[in-house]
Amino acid sequence: MSTNRIPFNKPCLAGNELEYMAQAVQNLHISGDGAFTRKCHTWLEEELGIRKALLTTSCTHALEMSAFLLDIQPGDEVIVPSFTFVSTVNAFVIRGARPVFVDIHPDTLDLDETKLEDLITSRTRAILVVHYAGVGCEMDTILEIAQKHHLVVVEDNAHGLFGKFKGRFLGTFGALATQSFHETKNVSCGEGGALLINDLLYSERAEILREKGTNRSRFFRGQVDKYTWVDMGSSYLPSDILAAYLYAQFEKAAEIQGKRKRIWEAYFTGLRDWAELYSIGLPYVPDTCTQPYHMFYILLPSVECRQALIEHLKLAGIQAVFHYLPLHTSEMGVRFGGKPGDCPVTEQISDRLLRLPFFNDLSDAELDRVLEGVKGFRF
Ligand SMILES: Cc1ncc(COP(=O)(O)O)c(C=O)c1O
Numbered sequence: 001m002s003t004n005r006i007p008f009n010k011p012c013l014a015g016n017e018l019e020y021m022a023q024a025v026q027n028l029h030i031s032g033d034g035a036f037t038r039k040c041h042t043w044l045e046e047e048l049g050i051r052k053a054l055l056t057t058s059c060t061h062a063l064e065m066s067a068f069l070l071d072i073q074p075g076d077e078v079i080v081p082s083f084t085f086v087s088t089v090n091a092f093v094i095r096g097a098r099p100v101f102v103d104i105h106p107d108t109l110d111l112d113e114t115k116l117e118d119l120i121t122s123r124t125r126a127i128l129v130v131h132y133a134g135v136g137c138e139m140d141t142i143l144e145i146a147q148k149h150h151l152v153v154v155e156d157n158a159h160g161l162f163g164k165f166k167g168r169f170l171g172t173f174g175a176l177a178t179q180s181f182h183e184t185k186n187v188s189c190g191e192g193g194a195l196l197i198n199d200l201l202y203s204e205r206a207e208i209l210r211e212k213g214t215n216r217s218r219f220f221r222g223q224v225d226k227y228t229w230v231d232m233g234s235s236y237l238p239s240d241i242l243a244a245y246l247y248a249q250f251e252k253a254a255e256i257q258g259k260r261k262r263i264w265e266a267y268f269t270g271l272r273d274w275a276e277l278y279s280i281g282l283p284y285v286p287d288t289c290t291q292p293y294h295m296f297y298i299l300l301p302s303v304e305c306r307q308a309l310i311e312h313l314k315l316a317g318i319q320a321v322f323h324y325l326p327l328h329t330s331e332m333g334v335r336f337g338g339k340p341g342d343c344p345v346t347e348q349i350s351d352r353l354l355r356l357p358f359f360n361d362l363s364d365a366e367l368d369r370v371l372e373g374v375k376g377f378r379f
Pocket residue numbers: 058059060061084085087088130156158159179180181182192193
């Protein structure tokens with residue numbers, strides 16, 4: 001076994017993270033909504049063209065805020081891809097929603113918009129889209145269907161910061177969108193997220209919900225002379241120390257994206273011939289999409305083959321990992337009536353997908369080792 005282990009992910013400092021965190025302390029403001037949080041909000045709004053951005057403690061919490069803001073009631077239905085992280089759906093389920101699972105396209109691994117209309121009922125409230133690996137879903141069709149049936153679109157854009165569909169940033173299509181700044185994301189602060197609000201109808205209530213059900217944000221803007229309990233709410237704002245770390249990463253976004261593009265392209269060109277020879281699937285990015293280089297995955301012929309490759313790489317000191325298990329056949333999914341065969345593409349993709357190490361500071365030598373490791377696998 002090699003001693004220099006290559007992890008799947010590694011947090012990478014981009015520039016001024018530690019200095020800005022110290023500054024947050026010197027500012028004597030380490031709770032939420034300090035100077036760095038405000039800088040992050042402005043940065044997101046200006047860079048992406050978002051009407052209002054609010055940092056949250058995670059993408060999960062931004063999704064919970066979305067379900068709250070849509071006033072999801074017990075028995076409401078939300079359409080969600082089965083191939084996603086539990087939080088996309090859990091956020092709505094904890095408010096009593098029933099998830100209706102939709103399958104994905106076998107090439108982009110994004111939800112299959114051609115299957116949406118058959119799943120809509122009189123109880124459907126929202127379509128939750130996930131831009132897998134930051135490759136945009138077919139947003140034109142999805143928005144058209146949503147409009148026709150009076151449904152709200154929420155984009156879970158955990159993977160897709162800087163990704164675009166037809167030249168427009170992901171996260172700007174839905175009434176609401178959510179970002180993740182978890183350690184594994186392109187831009188990170190360990191644990192963190194953001195709610196992106198494109199429909200300003202939700203703006204004021206979002207501020208209240210995020211601030212324990214109080215109108216504290218209005219108070220700080222001088223719009224009311226004292227703040228009080230005005231609605232339901234919770235505490236969804238991160239410490240300004242985390243916002244300081246995140247802002248330092250935002251400042252280096254172009255550099256980070258450049259590094260990730262290089263890694264993604266090295267994997268793609270390094271594996272193309274091998275993949276063709278052994279009928280291995282590689283990521284597909286349609287012409288309509290600009291991808292944010294969030295991850296690199298390969299699709300093996302079978303689950304046995306995928307598991308054998310994981311073991312083979314592990315022996316070479318390389319950590320490669322699978323991804324989502326289908327939600328419709330999970331313990332919770334079955335309770336909602338899910339059964340094998342409901343989302344056949346999700347079921348087979350979930351078995352076959354393997355993600356290779358991918359982090360900003362992955363070196364050329366490490367990249368070469370991963371490529372050698374993968375191509376040295378005997379089928
Ligand atoms: C699609 C998707 N949504 C939501 C999340 C949850 O993000 P967070 O850890 O910031 O809550 C993840 C986690 O990676 C994810 O993959």
